Amino acid sequence: MSGDRLPLLWLCGPSGVGKSSLGWEVSSRLGRAGVRTAFVDADQISLCVPLPESGTHHLRARNLAAMWPNFRLAGARCVVLSGFVDSPEEIAEYAKLLPDAALTVCRLRVEPAELKERFLGRGWRPDLVADAVAEAEGLDGTGFADLCVDTSGLTVAKSAELVLNRAGLAAAPGASGDLVPSAPVLDPARVLWISGATAAGKSTAGYEAFSQLVRSGVPAAYVDLKQIGALRPGTGDHLLKARNLAAVWAGHLAAGARCLVVSGDADRDETVRRYAELLPEAALTVVRLHAGPATLAERVALRGGGGGPALPGDELKGLDPAALHRVAERAAADAAALDREGAGDVRIDTDGRSIQEVAEHIFRACPPDSSRPVR
Incomplete structure (x- = not known):
């Protein structure tokens, strides 16, 4: 230079x-x-x-x-x-x-x-x-x-x-001895996708992870996929969410963010690939939160009674006990299926852990600027 x-x-x-x-x-x-x-x-x-x-x-x-x-x-x-x-x-x-x-x-x-x-x-x-x-x-x-x-x-x-x-300092010097550098090869922006079955704690853990990043000085952003894919009639689809996520992330990048925390379902590799194709500048890691049947049932009941983060469109809020029981059973079955399939790049067990501890485990497994393999 x-x-x-x-x-x-x-x-x-x-x-x-x-x-x-x-x-x-x-x-x-x-x-x-x-x-x-x-x-x-x-x-x-x-x-x-x-x-x-x-x-x-x-x-x-x-x-x-x-x-x-x-x-x-x-x-x-x-x-x-x-x-x-x-x-x-x-x-x-x-x-x-x-x-x-x-x-x-x-x-x-x-x-x-x-x-x-x-x-x-x-x-x-x-x-x-x-x-x-x-x-x-x-x-x-x-x-x-x-x-x-x-x-x-x-x-x-x-x-x-x-x-x-x-x-970017390996270029030969100019005639005056000044460096004529290329652009630095900066670490790619990180995207941490917090996934899991219903009531695994995706939104709560995702927002806490984002908060911990900000407190540690990392320029970061947070997006809940449900909140950018609402479309009626219907509930929106992954293509809509992926396109909207890419649009929002471009804005966050322009504002200086270097890490994005996303919470939402990542049920199949095909789904994740669709998002990754629209985020070519980012290193994407899918973190799957796991919880046992008893923990899931407790969290489902909490959300049914209005507990947990107050997010628009929470489908569990106000359901009767019988309906909440069915939701908890489906969540436990989904969690078991995700475990059998080995879904996600990283698995974090949330049973018996506070939300702060879950976020800390996420960062031990996925440091914001590490050279660990990612998608």
Whole structure:
């Protein structure tokens, strides 16, 4: 990237993932290619005791901003920064002080066993290895980074090559030594489809999952399929819902959302494929909620009495006990059939779990910006 904006590639991730080693290798590769590149380890510009009350990130951002014009005067055409960050608010603090930086945040990750090995291989504070693994698990549930690169099983050299390609910084420099990058290969937007039999808790769990995403700083959206497919006479069909979902999702994407939580029936693979074809820019994962007959009967009765989320068109509200009993029996039969068929990409058992716990289990199985296989 040439002109007024100077590329800033920020490599972040848990302790022991290899941020500093990889950052040095990335900057060295760019330098060997003729791109004058600066490298900054964020830890090395915040070694101050006592820290200011405003915290580590405020000090680091201030110091990096103070160094920035010096890098420019020295002819830097790119800056690589390695250091921990875990929220969009922290990133915004740097961006505010570096208005002429073209910032790309790249989160590094590895599988837990390899992270332990790397952490212990440093020979420093082995007693903190469990904390590093827990930190990594927490980061896997976030979506603040522009891209996430899994370096499991890769050498530092291979990891650097992958990061440069994903960040769009692998292009040859121009005659002036400026980078002429391609567009970063951003992680695809995630679509989590929360499905299951009647009364499995799709809408309640879906909305809670959406709420947890928002609280963690992930730009997200939520859609209940029933609420975008109402058509009378009849109840609408999957083609109508799929088309409306694609239309609404395009609007959410334009507004900056990176994850969509959808609740609704996903009874057949053919149905899911129909939606996936209309969401080509998204990585779709179907999460099937399961509940046993007793739990389903309890939830059906609750909804029949007006409990649960107040959604227009709830077909269970106001039914008599006999009708609710029949609905519960059908729901139990449907749940058993879905279990036999192995429906969905991920199965979450909801018996005995609060709705908050169900949402947490969803994100353990389907991190918002992971490289797990999806449709």
